[in-house]
Amino acid sequence: MLPTAKRSIQKNCTDCHGPEGLVLNFADDGGPEYYGTIASDNPWEFVHKARFGQPGVADMPALIDLGFTDQEYIDLLAYAQTLPTSSPVAEGGRLYDNWIAAIGAEDMTTDQPLWLTQTTNTRTGNDTWRCKECHGWDYKGVEGRYGSGSHLTGFPGVISSAGKTSEELMAAMKTGDHDFSSYLNDDQLKSLVAFMQQVEDMAPYINDDKTVNGDAENGKVLYESNCLACHAEDGKALDFDDGEGVEFVGTVSADNPWEVLNKIQNGQPGEVMTAGRHMTWSIQDLLDILSYIQTLPIE
Ligand code: HEC
Numbered sequence: 519m520l521p522t523a524k525r526s527i528q529k530n531c532t533d534c535h536g537p538e539g540l541v542l543n544f545a546d547d548g549g550p551e552y553y554g555t556i557a558s559d560n561p562w563e564f565v566h567k568a569r570f571g572q573p574g575v576a577d578m579p580a581l582i583d584l585g586f587t588d589q590e591y592i593d594l595l596a597y598a599q600t601l602p603t604s605s606p607v608a609e610g611g612r613l614y615d616n617w618i619a620a621i622g623a624e625d626m627t628t629d630q631p632l633w634l635t636q637t638t639n640t641r642t643g644n645d646t647w648r649c650k651e652c653h654g655w656d657y658k659g660v661e662g663r664y665g666s667g668s669h670l671t672g673f674p675g676v677i678s679s680a681g682k683t684s685e686e687l688m689a690a691m692k693t694g695d696h697d698f699s700s701y702l703n704d705d706q707l708k709s710l711v712a713f714m715q716q717v718e719d720m721a722p723y724i725n726d727d728k729t730v731n732g733d734a735e736n737g738k739v740l741y742e743s744n745c746l747a748c749h750a751e752d753g754k755a756l757d758f759d760d761g762e763g764v765e766f767v768g769t770v771s772a773d774n775p776w777e778v779l780n781k782i783q784n785g786q787p788g789e790v791m792t793a794g795r796h797m798t799w800s801i802q803d804l805l806d807i808l809s810y811i812q813t814l815p816i817e
């Protein structure tokens with residue numbers, strides 16, 4: 519029975535949820551929820567949603583319209599219950615981006631203690647606790663994009679972490695002023711470690727002048743089938759602005775392609791958004807998407 523169920527999931531669900539159901543996290547990373555999680559924890563909800571679709575998600579199919587039999591729902595559920603319920607690398611990537619938003623924690627009212635050892639970056643509060651703010655979107659810290667400008671801190675990157683053991687990295691996350699263990703539990707720290715162990719240099723993908731080595735035409739096809747439903751054709755449906763002007767998909771892609779590559783690989787912390795590394799996409803496909811969204815309006 520399972521092979522048929524697998525085919526029907528592949529046909530109807532993987533476009534958005536990916537082959538293992540890990541592309542969309544419906545909760546936050548305080549307790550991630552993929553469709554494998556729902557199938558196991560709340561099989562009634564899973565079958566209901568498979569049967570009737572998801573309110574507000576126009577393109578999610580309602581299998582009832584496709585004439586599924588009871589046995590086919592049972593098989594689909596049985597298969598979905600075999601799918602994974604965690605995705606350490608992508609969860610780690612979202613925590614690296616903004617663990618406070620990723621786990622839905624309260625805003626930080628102080629500055630991270632190591633922050634006080636530098637004076638060049640004048641940000642305060644939450645930003646001073648974000649891994650990316652000290653170590654960079656390109657993982658190179660002072661050696662990379664944050665080696666100058668308003669983000670300069672003088673702190674090192676984590677690019678050398680890729681070669682380190684889990685024990686070494688876990689220890690670094692629990693040491694002195696770099697101790698995050700009162701905020702993040704061991705599973706979350708392990709996800710960060712798994713993420714850092716696979717970070718790679720983005721220099722072959724993104725050039726210093728912010729151009730991306732991708733094929734925008736292929737990117738357009740992927741954007742239209744996977745991103746358009748939430749971001750609209752012109753990328754303007756969601757504005758990420760935090761007070762100064764507008765910030766659309768096109769704006770942030772032109773300004774900071776390193777940040778966007780992180781987000782389209784791992785998803786947006788605390789939001790339901792595609793984690794591209796769990797689609798059947800290659801890194802080249804992600805670069806193609808990034809090339810295309812750099813052509814979208816910036817204002
Ligand atoms: C066109 C894209 C798309 C397709 C195809 C799709 N889904 Fe979804 N699905 C979504 C989105 C987007 C959400 C999350 C909506 C939200 O929470 O904002 C979602 C949510 C869900 C949820 C959980 C919702 C919750 O509120 O916790 C389940 C379960 C689910 N989908 C199962 C399926 C199954 C099974 C299939 C195949 C029969 C499928 N989906 C196909 C886009 C899709």
Ligand code: HEC
Nearest residue numbers: 630632633646647648649652673676679687690696698710
């Ligand atoms: C306020 C700035 C700051 C923040 C925020 C920060 N770090 Fe660091 N990190 C540093 C500094 C400075 C060092 C090097 C000196 C040290 O070890 O104290 C470092 C070192 C590291 C190292 C290397 C340790 C080693 O010896 O191999 C890793 C890995 C690391 N950080 C990961 C992270 C992760 C993951 C986060 C997010 C949860 C994070 N850092 C948040 C400043 C920061």
Ligand code: HEC
Nearest residue numbers: 744745748756757758767770778781782786789790791792
């Ligand atoms: C199910 C809905 C959904 C899908 C599908 C989706 N996104 Fe998003 N995306 C979001 C939400 C929600 C945000 C956060 C909005 C906010 O912070 O106001 C976001 C944020 C972003 C951001 C910017 C974040 C920032 O903080 O600057 C980028 C870039 C982005 N998405 C690109 C994409 C791309 C490319 C795709 C397709 C591969 C995609 N998104 C698919 C919902 C989605």
